[in-house]
Amino acid sequence: MKKITALLLSTSMVLTLSACGGAKSDDSANVSGGKKVTVDFWSAPNTKQVAFWNKMAADYAKDHPNVEIKVSQMPESPTSEAGIQSAIASGTAPTMSENITRGFAAQLAENKAIVNIGETDQFKKVVTDRKMEKTINNWKLADGSQYVMPVFSISDMIAWRTDILKEIGVNEPPKTYSEMLAVGEKLKAKYPDKFLYFNDRISQPTYYFRWTDFFMFYNAATNGNMFVEGNKMVADGKAATDVFSFFKKLSDNKYLLSQKANDAFETGLAVSRYLRTSDVATWKDKFPNLKFGENYAVAPVPVPDGVSTADVKTFADAKGLVVYASATKEQQAAALDFMQWLLSDAKHDLELMQATYNTPARDDVDMNDTFKAFLDENPAIKVFGQQVPNGIPTMNSPKMVDIHTILGEKGVNPIVNNGADPAAAWAQTETEIKAALSKK
Structure with missing residues (x-):
């Protein structure tokens, strides 16, 4: 694939993460600085996933009136990766998107198109709250950095x-x-x-x-x-x-x-x-x-x-969330807060499984009481849940x-x-x- 244009390297895209750390997900004013912030969120081109993200955005808005998570389906021209690259090159990238593999993240990171979120408070809290210490190790890039927060991981x-x-x-x-x-x-x-x-x-x-x-x-x-x-x-x-x-x-x-x-x-x-x-x-x-x-x-x-x-x-069909470097500091902070709110609550992972059958990227899928009734009704999915820590994402x-x-x-x-x-x-x-x- 061709490198993304020099537009990505403009100084407006080289942002520090200090403004992204430490926001409280129960305090909308802290997240947005008291002003209205819109986070453009691109969902995978899948009707079930679009519906899931629209529901999550609506639920988040109930307690965060100053932040709007605006969900739309990412373009496919001819692939979702190509659609994202085109948007970055033209300056129309979203604030945040899902559907990112580790391999594609490596390419985006090389071109400074996405934010290194691994050292943020929100990332660390999700890893702890979501019980994903084993799973997350498979997502490091060559230098040990973490650019993607995995959402689901389906072990083949x-x-x-x-x-x-x-x-x-x-x-x-x-x-x-x-x-x-x-x-x-x-x-x-x-x-x-x-x-x-x-x-x-x-x-x-x-x-x-x-x-x-x-x-x-x-x-x-x-x-x-x-x-x-x-x-x-x-x-x-x-x-x-x-x-x-x-x-x-x-x-x-x-x-x-x-x-x-x-x-x-x-x-x-x-x-x-x-x-x-x-x-x-x-x-x-x-x-x-x-x-x-x-x-x-x-x-x-x-x-x-x-x-x-x-x-x-x-191999794991595993994809996650990234935050784009072209977003403002306020948008980045709000995006990371949405990520923490979403993934620190096992009930949201249950809704993900109910909507898509995708197993959450966490180590305890088969042991978490939140998922027990669903997995008892879908025992084949329980086997996939047991295998989440054994799934290796894209290279x-x-x-x-x-x-x-x-x-x-x-x-x-x-x-x-x-x-x-x-x-x-x-x-x-x-x-x-x-x-x-x-x-x-």
Whole structure:
């Protein structure tokens, strides 16, 4: 992606944080200095999330009459990231937005477009009140700074059709590569037309599709080892090659369904697939016969043989709030106060789950009494809640898109589409990523 224009570097955008710290969320005058302040808030382009943020803004306004949180849906031209970049370059950025990954935050921070909020009183209070000490560590940038306050974190998991597994003599989801391949052999022996694993993204080059194939398995294989840190490659080459080799075995044995197939898992054509909470929400209405604990289970990502199967790490679809450097000091202070008000109260996280099924980015989702009734009614979501601390957000690099693109075009796609050699594919992938990282 192109660097954001020099407009970002104007002195009006280089702001200190002293005015942002210490505001009391129960005192509107302290937050706004006694005058009316408008915080332009951009929500993700998702109707459920827009509705959630509009409700939060209205609730906040009841006790903060001098602050207006004005919610609108962020533009997508052609992506939300591009829409944000365009707004920053044209001087029309909001005060605050959600829907920011750690990788995109690294790019925005490099261009001084967002505020380093990690040392503010509000940030520290939320981390404590929200019980997110483990989760927040995964959000640091290369220099240890924190630019994003994560709102939700959805650890990618594997769904298994346990009813079909039982038909082939398998009583629980496999935990290792060899166990999963053995399940594939049993499945094909009884049902030659069925597939072990469904992922129609794995054959396509779109950069963010690597989140639901390579990085799920890489994070699991390495206990969450970073792939890059800033502009330095720190990937575990053996683990990456092991992941590539596993993908090749799935493909070569025809265990992998990598082409589009409507509802392949839901109809039983495939017995496993990657899963997120949004899929569980869809199933409740569209596939009511799919019942957690009866005919499907949610399990961690399998790991290479010899790797611990306890507390398996995975990729997390995790996004959060940022404050833009172009906002006034008063707007920044009000935005941070809204963040503290919102995230220091577990009831707001409950409303988030009820509205979107997104699991909050906190360590105690499955143990907090505020969420108990909801999770008892939605036991599959409880499994995701247990895995929040094991979710690794997008990589810590402003060149995330370039790196992911190379991973697809030189690694994952040639292996599953053309049977490429895993070791050779990794060697080329590593060489090209290092070259991309070295470019200014």
